[in-house]
Amino acid sequence: MNDLHWTELIVFALLFGVVTVMGFVAAKWKAGETLEHLDEWGLGGRKFGSWITWFLIGGDLYTAYTFVAVPALMFSAGAAGFFALPYTVIVYPIVFMPLLRMWSVSRVHGYVTPADFVRGRYGSPLLALLIAITGIVATMPYIALQLVGLEAVLRTLGFNGSGVVGHLPLLIAFIVLAVYTYQSGLRAPALIAFVKDILIYVVIVVAVIYLPIKLGGWSEIFSSADEKFKATPAAGDGLLLNGNNQLQYATLALGSALALFLYPHSITGVLASRGRKVIKRNMSALPAYSLVLGLLALLGYMAISAGTKPIMNQATGKADTNTIVPVLFQDQFPSWFAGIAFAAIGIGALVPAAIMSIAAANLWTRNVYKEFMHKDATPAQEAKQAKLASLVVKFGAVAFILFIDPQFSIDLQLIGGVMILQTLPAVAIALYTRWFHMRGLIAGWTVGMAWGMWLLYNIPSADGKRQHFGSSALKLNDLGFFGWHPFAGNSLLIYAGILALAANLIVAVVVTVIARRLRAFNGTDETNPGDYHVDEGDKKLKKIGAH
Amino acid sequence: MALPGKTGSTLRWSPWNLLLAVPLLWLITPLYNRIGPELFGMPFYYWFQFVGIPVGVLCTTLVFLKTADEPTTPAPGAGLDVDDLDEGTGR
Numbered sequence: 001m002n003d004l005h006w007t008e009l010i011v012f013a014l015l016f017g018v019v020t021v022m023g024f025v026a027a028k029w030k031a032g033e034t035l036e037h038l039d040e041w042g043l044g045g046r047k048f049g050s051w052i053t054w055f056l057i058g059g060d061l062y063t064a065y066t067f068v069a070v071p072a073l074m075f076s077a078g079a080a081g082f083f084a085l086p087y088t089v090i091v092y093p094i095v096f097m098p099l100l101r102m103w104s105v106s107r108v109h110g111y112v113t114p115a116d117f118v119r120g121r122y123g124s125p126l127l128a129l130l131i132a133i134t135g136i137v138a139t140m141p142y143i144a145l146q147l148v149g150l151e152a153v154l155r156t157l158g159f160n161g162s163g164v165v166g167h168l169p170l171l172i173a174f175i176v177l178a179v180y181t182y183q184s185g186l187r188a189p190a191l192i193a194f195v196k197d198i199l200i201y202v203v204i205v206v207a208v209i210y211l212p213i214k215l216g217g218w219s220e221i222f223s224s225a226d227e228k229f230k231a232t233p234a235a236g237d238g239l240l241l242n243g244n245n246q247l248q249y250a251t252l253a254l255g256s257a258l259a260l261f262l263y264p265h266s267i268t269g270v271l272a273s274r275g276r277k278v279i280k281r282n283m284s285a286l287p288a289y290s291l292v293l294g295l296l297a298l299l300g301y302m303a304i305s306a307g308t309k310p311i312m313n314q315a316t317g318k319a320d321t322n323t324i325v326p327v328l329f330q331d332q333f334p335s336w337f338a339g340i341a342f343a344a345i346g347i348g349a350l351v352p353a354a355i356m357s358i359a360a361a362n363l364w365t366r367n368v369y370k371e372f373m374h375k376d377a378t379p380a381q382e383a384k385q386a387k388l389a390s391l392v393v394k395f396g397a398v399a400f401i402l403f404i405d406p407q408f409s410i411d412l413q414l415i416g417g418v419m420i421l422q423t424l425p426a427v428a429i430a431l432y433t434r435w436f437h438m439r440g441l442i443a444g445w446t447v448g449m450a451w452g453m454w455l456l457y458n459i460p461s462a463d464g465k466r467q468h469f470g471s472s473a474l475k476l477n478d479l480g481f482f483g484w485h486p487f488a489g490n491s492l493l494i495y496a497g498i499l500a501l502a503a504n505l506i507v508a509v510v511v512t513v514i515a516r517r518l519r520a521f522n523g524t525d526e527t528n529p530g531d532y533h534v535d536e537g538d539k540k541l542k543k544i545g546a547h
Numbered sequence: 548m549a550l551p552g553k554t555g556s557t558l559r560w561s562p563w564n565l566l567l568a569v570p571l572l573w574l575i576t577p578l579y580n581r582i583g584p585e586l587f588g589m590p591f592y593y594w595f596q597f598v599g600i601p602v603g604v605l606c607t608t609l610v611f612l613k614t615a616d617e618p619t620t621p622a623p624g625a626g627l628d629v630d631d632l633d634e635g636t637g638r
Binding site: 090 | 559564566567568569570571573574575576577580581582585587588589590592593596597599600602603604606607608610611
């Protein structure tokens with residue numbers, strides 16, 4: 001720890017201090033009558049307007065991990081890493097309509113989580129529990145990954161020890177985050193998101209203007225990337241996609257887009273908004289972040305062109321490619337500007353981590369604690385429970401990083417994406433129709449989940465070093481059903497999550513048809529068709545923070 | 548299943564909604580998986596995918612403008628707050 005970069009560290013610490021103060025002050029920002037209610041602590045009073053929602057959801061979806069991992073992927077794999085761009089191009093048009101329905105029905109009935117909606121739509125605590133558990137399990141490793149992003153920055157700043165001492169700065173940052181989230185709830189990340197996103201925009205605009213000039217122009221950058229990929233023996237990399245990974249590219253982009261707003265933290269951001277207009281405006285305004293993401297991805301190529309070398313992780317003894325972007329900034333910019341860039345990434349880890357832990361805490365409180373453990377919990381008791389749960393979730397994530405190889409969180413996040421996709425029929429399709437029988441949804445979820453895990457388990461990593469959970473790209477050749485291989489000899493790759501979702505839907509349809517034949521009871525629906533269209537100001541809306 | 552006596556339609560359909568399917572073209576990789584023509588030294592593959600962003604924005608914006616929600620009455624006593632001023636929607 002002798003070679004700390006002091007200027008960078010001071011700038012980083014100053015900005016970190018600013019957001020910490022903001023995090024605590026946020027409790028009083030646009031405060032309601034009480035913070036002791038999930039509408040207030042967990043959803044910021046359900047009254048955020050277009051600007052706040054834009055910063056909040058932008059800060060929520062475009063995470064620190066994205067900022068370090070996407071360029072790192074471009075750096076090592078090339079064109080395949082660019083899937084983040086079509087993914088974010090298609091996601092907003094896809095979710096435009098369903099999100100409006102989700103907002104309206106949740107506002108009429110006071111739903112706080114997607115599982116609350118499923119509970120109301122089907123009256124089945126079991127189905128709601130499955131959705132809630134899926135959400136919590138998929139979110140936990142995602143929080144841990146934010147720490148991976150933060151750690152990449154800390155390592156570049158010079159904190160590169162092993163053991164608990166090496167992780168101390170990370171631990172301190174997370175304790176601070178946990179305390180102000182506990183106190184201020186969703187208002188804290190909403191306020192901090194302003195700082196995070198403004199810093200990110202400034203850093204990216206400067207980087208994509210300055211670096212290409214310094215490195216000799218875009219054609220220079222692309223040709224040095226091309227040279228690098230041609231020199232490596234790996235078949236999957238290159239400036240363009242090859243014959244085998246195009247299907248994977250498209251299905252991964254589609255699967256990720258379908259999954260994004262099924263994640264509980266995305267829904268939290270949407271439900272915290274004031275009305276349908278706010279959501280509609282944001283569907284048109286959020287792609288501004290996609291532009292930033294695309295430019296950020298290209299930083300991976302700039303790092304190739306600039307000859308950036310990733311830092312060796314002294315805890316594991318392996319090169320940490322996630323440090324590519326931080327090191328690029330350290331090498332190419334004055335220290336004070338690198339400090340700002342690091343703060344942008346570091347704060348970029350705090351905002352989503354806070355929202356994710358709040359979303360997971362809401363799920364726990366509403367769909368496990370209140371449903372099964374304390375049926376007549378008051379709103380104040382719910383808020384208390386959620387605050388405590390948010391602490392547990394965060395320290396669980398820290399434990400992941402401290403005691404388990406970070407690679408495990410990356411694997412889990414891969415699994416999490418496939419898992420959350422399995423809630424699509426019960427959450428997204430149920431917004432439109434109740435045709436699916438709840439038994440069909442439960443059976444589909446079970447099969448999709450089990451098969452998805454099985455597929456991922458059997459995918460080795462591209463370099464052949466690891467036998468299991470190596471990637472989410474499945475060779476069609478390896479696709480088998482009880483020994484039958486319909487695509488034997490086919491070397492096309494496909495995203496495993498899409499296959500699992502297809503299996504889920506097929507099983508759900510079959511079981512639904514059978515259950516309807518048998519006239520099995522399909523639960524009770526507390527929602528009315530009109531509930532899916534109401535907007536702010538309507539008489540039907542449930543009073544916010546009502547007891 | 549909707550009980551008899553429940554009111555309101557389930558779906559509101561407008562042909563404008565079809566615009567939301569246009570960005571799905573960006574999933575068809577053979578459309579853009581090539582080097583030329585380059586723009587400012589950037590291969591077609593990269594800049595074409597960037598073009599998807601404004602196209603997506605155009606589609607969602609048109610749908611927003613062309614499909615209106617049911618008219619609502621403003622909540623009584625709701626005063627102007629900072630967002631209303633921000634957005635210019637102050638009444």
